[in-house]
Amino acid sequence: MPVFIPRPGSKSASRTLKHPIPDIATFDSLVRKLVRSNPLGCTPYFSIRKNYPPVTVVREMYTAKFAYTNPAGKRIGTSSEVYDSVEGYETGVAAMISNVANFSAHRGKIRHRKDVDLYSAILKCNDPNDGIYFVSLARNRITVSSYRDEAIRKKVAAWADVTLGTEEQRPEPAP
Numbered sequence: 001m002p003v004f005i006p007r008p009g010s011k012s013a014s015r016t017l018k019h020p021i022p023d024i025a026t027f028d029s030l031v032r033k034l035v036r037s038n039p040l041g042c043t044p045y046f047s048i049r050k051n052y053p054p055v056t057v058v059r060e061m062y063t064a065k066f067a068y069t070n071p072a073g074k075r076i077g078t079s080s081e082v083y084d085s086v087e088g089y090e091t092g093v094a095a096m097i098s099n100v101a102n103f104s105a106h107r108g109k110i111r112h113r114k115d116v117d118l119y120s121a122i123l124k125c126n127d128p129n130d131g132i133y134f135v136s137l138a139r140n141r142i143t144v145s146s147y148r149d150e151a152i153r154k155k156v157a158a159w160a161d162v163t164l165g166t167e168e169q170r171p172e173p174a175p
Contacts, residue, residue, distance in 0.1 A: 003015070003157075011145070011146070011147055011148060012143060012144065012145030012146065012147075013143070013144055013145075013153050014141055014142065014143035014144075015141065015142050015143075015157070015160060016140060016141050017139075017140050017141060017142065017164060020139045020140040021119065021139050021140075021164075023114065024062065024086060024089060024090075024117070024119060027119045027121075027137070027139065028086045030137065030163065030164075031057065031060075031121045031123070031137060033163075034055060034123060034135070034137075035053075035055045035056070035057060035123065038054050038055055039159050039163070040055070040125055040127075040135070040152075040155055040156065040159060041127075041128075041155065042054035042055050042125040042126050042127060042128075043126055043127075043128045044126070045126045052126065054125065054126060055123055055124070055125050056123065056124050057121055057122070057123055058122040058123065058124045058134070059084075059120075059121065059122045060084055060085060060086075060120070060121045060122075061082060061083075061084065061118075061119075061120045061121075062082070062083045062084075062085070062086065062088070062089035062117070062118070062119050062120075063080055063081070063082050063083075063117060063118040063119075064080065064081045064083070064089060064092060064093050064096070064112060064117050065078070065079075065080045065112075065113045065116050065117055065118075066078065066079045066080065066081075066096055066110055066111065066112055066113060067110070067111050067113055068103060068106040068107075068108040068109065068110055068111075069108050069109050069111060070107065070108045070109075071108075071109075076106060076107065076108045077106045077108065079096075081093075081096060093112055096110065096112070097110055097112060117139070118138070118139055119137075119138065119139045120136065120137065120138040120139070121136070121137050122134055122135075122136045122137075123135045123136075123137070127147070127149070127152055129149060129151075130147060130148050130149040130151075130152055131148075132146065133145065133146045133147040133152055134146050135156060142156070142160050142164070144156040
């Protein structure tokens with residue numbers, strides 16, 4: 001099984017996914033399920049006269065990448081756009097593709113490069129025994145940070161194995 005590799009300094013660990021999350025709909029569904037079903041066992045908490053849910057999305061970032069090609073198919077330009085929501089990403093991609101002035105200025109045809117788009121979300125979780133920690137999901141990586149108890153890292157690793165299929169298949173022992 002791939003392991004979360006601890007980083008020096010503050011207690012955090014990350015795991016690179018063997019297969020990136022394929023598209024924005026899958027990524028968004030994964031984030032929403034993590035918040036809604038709370039598989040990490042986080043608990044609500046009260047701080048400075050305010051109640052907080054067990055898991056909250058602190059930040060989302062979606063980067064759409066584009067390439068401009070001339071009639072011969074040669075790349076003549078690139079661009080990227082960053083959005084703070086899935087809705088913004090989808091609307092922004094449609095606007096970029098239909099922006100005649102933009103691809104006229106590039107003198108080429110625009111192509112959305114979905115395979116290299118980037119997605120990330122940072123979630124804040126409250127462990128009943130250890131307090132606040134963060135889970136950062138990206139298209140190709142998951143990071144758990146600001147935790148003190150190794151049980152939290154193991155819980156996130158177990159969730160990633162089941163949900164993201166990050167557990168490597170080991171060959172069967174020979175008879």
